[in-house]
Amino acid sequence: MAVDTWEGLSGHDRHAACLVAAQGGNRRALDTLVTDLTPLVWHVTRSQGLDRVSAEDVVQTVWLALLRHLNRLEHPRALAGWLITTTRREAQRARTTGYDRESPVPNEGLSDIPTQNDGPEQEALRDDRDRRLWAAYAQLTERCQHLLKLTVLAGRAQYDAVAEALHMPRGSIGPTRGRCLNQLRDLLNREGGPQ
Amino acid sequence: MNAGQDNNPTANGQDDNPTEEDLLLLAELDVLFDKVDPMPADLVERVQFAIALEDLDVEVARWQRDQELAGVRGAGPNTVTFTVEDLTIMVSFAPAGGGYRFDGWLVPGGPHTVEVRVAGHTSTTTAADEGGRFAVDQVPKGTTQLVIHLAAGHGGRGRTVVTPTLVL
Structure with missing residues (x-):
């Protein structure tokens, strides 16, 4: 059985190996990236002032958006940057669409x-x-x-x-x-x- | 001691020589962030389910949360709305049997294919009518995602739109 190329690696090397494997169609590599980097996406989302429920949507949206973008990331190093930038944009979008309308609890997200x-x-x-x-x-x-x-x-x-x-x-x-x-x-x- | 810690920043990325004390404090912060605001326990699993798609060339429809905040949640049928640029997906779900019945509406309408994915179950696929209406009986409870295969127009390749998961 083939050994995963990222096995035993950590940090940036691990994410780079996972990204390359994921670009080659390895779903386990993609799942590993999700496991390792979802905490980053979660905390960046929450730092943008979203409540926990909306933050969960944003986290999923960001990862789903990555699927299409996966093969456009030429440098493995660009992944974390793409995730942070996309997460901020999605969080801001969610905040705007969520609060511009007649929401009875407009400040729920801002208070936590x-x-x-x-x-x-x-x-x-x-x-x-x-x-x-x-x-x-x-x-x-x-x-x-x-x-x-x-x-x-x-x-x-x-x-x-x-x-x-x-x-x-x-x-x-x-x-x-x-x-x-x-x-x-x-x-x-x-x-x-x-x- | 870290012999390199007095180096000046250089162009080759050797600008970071944190002391051992720094690294300990950073590690403490790392643990602390998760204690203060822990991720939902099932979030990673839900993301992994959401992205386990056959076709990765998908567009993401975003959940319009404001409807839920407006208090739709209750005993009656619940409705959620997802939007992506030129498509709106509305779905009402009502308890039926051991699961749910979905009644949905795609705008603009067309003979699109609607796939309902539920974690741990086989997907159910149905076709929307010309007006964009669709219905699915007996959707099992669980982490659920909609995948809309848009009817190809003008001989072009059909697009695929996916939603984030909802837990029913």
Whole structure:
């Protein structure tokens, strides 16, 4: 039995191998990409201010849209960037069509943006360290929050995608992230961290 | 220690030399994002079902959620609407037997083929009438997706439109 070419690989190499195999018609490779990268698509969608139900639709729409686009991705490196860009566009579209009409709960999605809320999600954070880290993260600038979230979720090898999504030069992603992390540590250490 | 961490950014991508401390903090954040806002447990599975299509050259119809938000959900038949550029798909579903009965309407109408996929079951295929109406009895409960094979017009190749899944 043939061994999957991405077996044993991780991060960018794994996604590149999967993409090439998927372009060749390997459905398991496509499923592996879905397993690995759906968390990225999910969190990018939620960062755009969609409620969980609408976010599920957007996640599916993005992956379905990829099917047609699969063979147009010439560089495996472009996949994460395509996913981030498409997810943002789809999320914005969903938000517009969902809220422009006479929806009785127009702000439902806006009220549970994880980056701006200290509401119910706090309950999910029982661990004190988690609570302090989340409180410190929430005090970072929005730019730092997005940059840290995207680099963590997209993988460190995929800075091109993150740079494009944040309209930053690729070379400044690493140094900027370093500064964001330092700010995060300062916030965490300040008098034992935020309460 | 990471010997390269003082390197200046260079053109060949060696601009990232996070310290071990940085990597630990990033790993912590990674776990934290999922704790704070976990993905629905079945989302990956639903996506994998949705994209397990014979033909990958498909257009995606988007769910018009506002209808559901307007409170259609209830005891009576439920209606969902999907749209893609020049096609609108409306489907009402009502409990019937152990599953559902689908009544649908494609606009603009035509003798299109409608496939109802349900995870773990065989697909059901039916033809819409000239007005775009179609009906499917006994759709099993579960993760469900519509695949519309549009009738080829003017001798061109027929297009295929798919919806995201809904869980019934």
